[in-house]
Amino acid sequence: MNVHFIAIGGAAMHNLAIALHNKGYQVTGSDDTIFDPSKSRLENKGLLPEAFGWFPEKITADLDAVVLGMHAKADNPELLKAQELGLKIYSYPEFLYEQSKEKTRVVIGGSHGKTTITSMILHVMHYHDRDVDYMVGAQLEGFDVMVKLTDDNDFIVLEGDEYLSSPIDRRPKFHLYKPNIALLSGIAWDHINVFPTYENYVEQFSIFVDSIVRGGSVTYNAEDTEVARVVEASENTIRKLPYYTPEYTVEDGETLLETPEGPLPIEVFGKHNLNNLAGAKWICQHMGIDEDDFYEAIATFKGASKRLEKIAESETSVAYKDFAHSPSKVEATTKAVKEQYKNRTLVACLELHTYSSLNAEFLKEYKGALDAADVAVVFYSPHAVEIKKLDAVTHEQIAKAFERDDLIIYTNPDDFKDYLFSQDFKDNVLLLMSSGNYGGLDFDAIKGLIG
Incomplete structure (x- = not known):
């Protein structure tokens, strides 16, 4: 071809x-x-x-x-x-569907968690030498490519993005996959340049659930009220299978997952990641992996690329970089890191970089997102606002949106770097959250900062 x-x-x-x-x-x-x-x-x-x-x-x-x-x-x-x-002109998702029409399509959807859940599933399959086709939005350890297509494999695992398919096809990508097995992890308003209202955004997930083939199934995060409402309201003839965050404890900076065989040490941490793990477990079981084999494999999962990635560590300090940028992801990540390091000062730095986060109207969605941090810093570049042709966001608008009196705000990359490199991070945790790079921050230099 x-x-x-x-x-x-x-x-x-x-x-x-x-x-x-x-x-x-x-x-x-x-x-x-x-x-x-x-x-x-x-x-x-x-x-x-x-x-x-x-x-x-x-x-x-x-x-x-x-x-x-x-x-x-x-x-x-x-x-x-x-x-x-x-x-014949295809959008990316249309072509993926054409390549997988004869396969069992497993589609992982949600405003947040979908890359991590897809990565967990593929890690477990790889660990047990189960060959599947896939498309995932992050580079995975042990995988050469982010897309794999064969003629022989029975399953294809697809990360179901709700963004548009192509310049001439304005449908969200995940509407085109027609899953046999679906998962819905969470709904939190995003992509406001495409979905200007919350209701319009949520509607895309209702269409996704209705696109599941008859007789198929949706495994859904029952702790997310909007997800539960959308799934339960669907009249599609599918099985609806709820999942919940499993029991876990944190001891001396190590997360222990409660399993039928006792506490299991795992590499990932935070309530949101344990919730993701529960969803991944059920999907793996649908794909023929039993519970014990899932736990054996997931114990070695270190996380998806750019998701809570440890970039430096010393005896007294640690630094993480995370792709989190939407309000729900920022809040979940900040809470997870504070829970993991209760006895250390958490310095959380968020860059407002996306179209949504730089929109003055959307900013109020960030209320409380950094509350778990001991020190909260927000950085944005006015240049990024200009590039996206948005109205300038003011210092006052940011301060009002986060509703935190001690919020530290920088709009100049050099000022932000000077602040960062003037800090003593002994007994601290540094968390850098962004889909950008803070106006050119050298992440390798952070290693020297942490010591």
């Missing part, structure tokens, strides 16, 4: 391109710019375009399919040529 990728350099797109190349497909692609790690990975497979830019001459009648990435615009010259030739 001959497939061309428009915007091949995207995080998801380049992984799909490599997966198809590994499957024996003829793959070509274009993009206006490509950064690492995408660039190096494509180059290693001989898939990196010879020149950056859009080249309509690459689009010919010989192509069996064109896959269109979100980074491309609706007036992209290659897209217009493909439309002119009447070629």
